Amino acid sequence: MSFDFDLFVIGGGSGGVRAARVAAQEGAKVALAEEDRYGGTCVIRGCVPKKLMVFASEFSGMVSDAQAYGWNIQPGSFSWNTFRGELYAELDRLEGIYRTLLKNSGVETMDQRATVKDAHTVRLADGTEITAKHILVAVGGRPTKPAIEGAELAITSNDIFHLETLPESILIVGGGYIASEFAGILNGMGVKTTQFYRGEQILRGFDNEARTHVANEMIERGVDLRLNTNAVKLEKAGDQIKVTDTHGDIRLFDKVMFATGRVPNTDGLGLEEIGVKLGRGSEIIVDDYSQTDVPSIYAVGDVTDRANLTPVAIREGMAFVETVFKGNPTKPDHELIPTAIFTQPEMGTVGLSEEEAAAQEPVEVYATSFKPMQQSFAGRSEKVMMKLIVSQATRKVLGCHIVAPAAGEMIQLAGIAIKMGATKEDFDRTVAVHPTMSEELVTMKAPSRTVG
Incomplete structure (x- = not known):
């Protein structure tokens, strides 16, 4: 045929x-x-x-x-x-x-x-x-909107780029990377930003310590992050939107954006x-x-x-x-995919979270948090975080998590080493590039804890 x-x-x-x-x-x-x-x-x-x-x-x-x-x-x-x-x-x-x-x-x-x-x-x-x-x-x-009363009054991430003017205030509903990224973006642009998430902590599925660090820094920078909170009803109130949340509280926002799934x-x-x-x-x-x-x-x-x-x-x-x-049967490789989440602060991650790794085998956790030189000199209070998850049995680095400016750039390179099966000792043998934030990845000598 x-x-x-x-x-x-x-x-x-x-x-x-x-x-x-x-x-x-x-x-x-x-x-x-x-x-x-x-x-x-x-x-x-x-x-x-x-x-x-x-x-x-x-x-x-x-x-x-x-x-x-x-x-x-x-x-x-x-x-x-x-x-x-x-x-x-x-x-x-x-x-x-x-x-x-x-x-x-x-x-x-x-x-x-x-x-x-x-x-x-x-x-x-x-x-x-x-x-x-x-x-x-x-x-x-x-993107989808939840089946709640008044959902049609809200926008999604598809609409955010087409706003005629920036709102003075916005509510972002959701706790994934899209919701959290736009919370940082709009907060940085001067919009009074509130974020609701129904769960215990944003960025579910990522390393607990890393996502908690991101959340705390977002709050420090001015995002009004409300955990264990969801919107249950939206109503028109003049030029604004009246939002009722799961606690019965009612607040007014110029815009509401749902980032609750795709x-x-x-x-x-x-x-x-x-x-x-x-x-x-x-x-x-x-x-x-x-x-x-x-x-x-x-x-x-x-x-x-x-x-x-x-x-x-x-x-x-x-x-x-x-x-x-081409007659060459090839499976796409979905293992050890490095990922950047462009929250503010930025997060880069590859491999297993501490929780995932500890559920599989005994692991050592190497973690550090510190004020980076550039921000510290300028009097900023925010900290960065570096974390390695290491198998006790094989010494392989099972996961790397970075919360820092340019974390995405760093995790791309760390991802190569981890994909190749680098051990903690391979990291240790690598000479630090000084003074940089990323040198901490090769200078953490003693584990913070052992789990699993």
Whole structure:
């Protein structure tokens, strides 16, 4: 049977675009359909604009630091309109790069929604039907709102970049990295920021000591963090929103943002009707090679809800091409993924938390907290934290957790060593780079405690 294309990709985000490009470079005839903007969540409404907002928000504390270092710099005001205009221009530039990369690779693009009709056929929004030997679903996910009264009055992380003006006050509901990152961003931009989280501590699933350190520093910087608290009702109150919480307290905010979860974009794609199995959270169920129950259909990225990170989606896309178009069956590696959480302060993590490691085997914990030189000189009170989790039996470093400025940059490099199986003694043998914060990773000689 002949097909219109060797590969049809549904979704123009990081994973889908990478798979389409590389498959086309291998000689495959490839088409890609995207109903929104190219670049997906990461480029258009996630990592990239968020990180640019982090950069913008951090300047608020730099003026006083500069004054402490002898610079005659006076505080000014933040212009949201100026920043937003530059942000939009940058996102347009990046989307243009994605389109150009696809075009130069020979991928045919279609700017409309595509759904799956059968194992080898997709249907475009205009009714056109196209056949393909292989179909790759890479449609990502989207933020959700909880089922509470008045939820429609709130915004999500998708909307934050499109605000006409910054609110004077905002409530952020949620305790994950998205909620916590935006709490820091908006607080840094001068918005009176409150964060509700229903659990005992934000950043559930991360190392307890590290997430507690982040939470304490966020509070120190001015975020009104309310743990064991959730919103139960939202009501319009003039130009504001009246929020009732789980304790019965009522407060007014200019904006409310929910960052309480994300779901895969599988609605209405036609997948279940043709035998593709979905999980309880509507994610596409795939095997180790990203293949669904329908052999011609694969899925990568957030729509599979494995490790929802842009670099992981890209690697899954690359592994798909190796498997399907290069005859080299390749499983994407989801072990020991370094991660940065761009809270303020920033957190970098790789490997096991203290709690996870101790549940598996006896471990030694090496941890230190101190005031870094740059901030200490400027009279700031915040501290950084460095932590290593070490197996007593093998001496391997099982986890590394850093809360500090540029923690993401540090964890990338620490991640290489840990991925290679470095032991605590390998760290000890490494000469410190002085004076730096990261030298603490190779100078902690005695364990703080032994657990497990």
